[in-house]
Amino acid sequence: MSxxxxxxxxxxxxxxxxxxxxxPGETWRIVLSMTLIxxxxxxxxxxxxxxxxxxxxxxxxxxxxxxxxxxxxxxPGATVAEIxxxxxxxxxxxxxxxxxxxxxxxxxxxxxxxxFVFALDGTLLxxxxxxxxxxxxxxxxxxxxxxxxxxxxAPAGFVVEGEARxxxxxxxxxxxLDGDWxxxxxxxxxxxxxxxxxxxxxxxxxxxxxxxxxxEDVVSMDVTKDPMPEDWRGALRRRGAADGREWAEQFxxxxxxxxxxxxxxxxxxxxxxxxxxDGVRATILHFRRRWALLEPYLHDxxxxx
Numbered sequence: 001m002s003x004x005x006x007x008x009x010x011x012x013x014x015x016x017x018x019x020x021x022x023x024p025g026e027t028w029r030i031v032l033s034m035t036l037i038x039x040x041x042x043x044x045x046x047x048x049x050x051x052x053x054x055x056x057x058x059x060x061x062x063x064x065x066x067x068x069x070x071x072x073x074x075x076p077g078a079t080v081a082e083i084x085x086x087x088x089x090x091x092x093x094x095x096x097x098x099x100x101x102x103x104x105x106x107x108x109x110x111x112x113x114x115x116f117v118f119a120l121d122g123t124l125l126x127x128x129x130x131x132x133x134x135x136x137x138x139x140x141x142x143x144x145x146x147x148x149x150x151x152x153x154a155p156a157g158f159v160v161e162g163e164a165r166x167x168x169x170x171x172x173x174x175x176x177l178d179g180d181w182x183x184x185x186x187x188x189x190x191x192x193x194x195x196x197x198x199x200x201x202x203x204x205x206x207x208x209x210x211x212x213x214x215x216e217d218v219v220s221m222d223v224t225k226d227p228m229p230e231d232w233r234g235a236l237r238r239r240g241a242a243d244g245r246e247w248a249e250q251f252x253x254x255x256x257x258x259x260x261x262x263x264x265x266x267x268x269x270x271x272x273x274x275x276x277x278d279g280v281r282a283t284i285l286h287f288r289r290r291w292a293l294l295e296p297y298l299h300d301x302x303x304x305x
Contacts, residue, residue: 064174064189068147068159071176071185073244078151083298085290086140094118095140096294097130114298122293146287148298155179160287164279166191167198167271175210175283183218186210186280198272204240205233206273209263210280212255215288221281223274224262232258 068080086095096116115130144161157178164171169192176184188202200206213221235251248255265273 067174067187067189068149068176071159071174071187072149072157072178073184074149074151074156078149078156081148081150083146083148083294085143085145087143088117089139089141091141092120093125094120094143094290096290098298116294116297118293124293124297127297144283146291157184158287158291160283162279162283164275166193166201166275167269168192168194171201171272171276171279173276173279173283175280175287177284177287180214181288182212182214183210183280183284186276188276193269193272197266197269200266200269201272201276205236206266208236208239209258210277213259215284217259218281218284221277222262223265223270223277225265225270226262228264232264 065080068074069078072078074080082099084097086097087093088095094117096118098114098116113130114127116127117125119125144163146161147159149156149158157176159174159176162173162175164173170190171188171193172190174187174189176186178184186207188207191199191202193199193201232254235247235254238251239247242250263273263277
């Protein structure tokens, strides 16, 4: 009688297993296939990112333009010139690049930008035309933007971009100033503060506290943990939903009363409240000094218009 079949382990009836064998070149074909699949996936994702990034950037620019017009209450016929500020790589000069007209101008118009370079002591070092991509190519450090508005040929105010370090990350904001150097409004455009706490600095009721303050109020502007008066809180909560002129007529006396008082901090978010307040004050004071230097040259470059 023959013996029962056994596998490699000597177990009766077990089949003998064999290691898989690969045909010559099979491994390289698999590697090549996986590489092509990964490359195709990366190309698709990259294309989607570039496409959506372009639309996201266009949307951001539209939203910022709308914020500038809203903060300054600009109507039809108003124009907004965008001025970009940079710090030189050696940190020994401040560079201003003024576009060739409206901030929404075409790329061809933007190519006529004018550049002004100032030493840190305010001395004009040089000026001249510059290509649109020159600033990025030089590796300059951005210092924010200035939006100078005009209506019927007359100044209609400014919006200055600022940045502050909040509780979690940076807070980017716009500060609007009218022709009398009073705060027309503040708008937080980007932040990462906690919802219900630091994120409250981006609400209409908190940002509305800055409006109407003149330069003398800005210099001493501080933050308090004291509770906000209920009449002022109620007025601020109605600010976003009401017409600006009607709101001013109804609550102008309250705004005048509070102009010399500190900013009331968000409960539980004093750090975020103070960060935005300090950022607004520093942005305004820096801008006023810079504009005193820059404005005469911009006026000359525009032909005295």
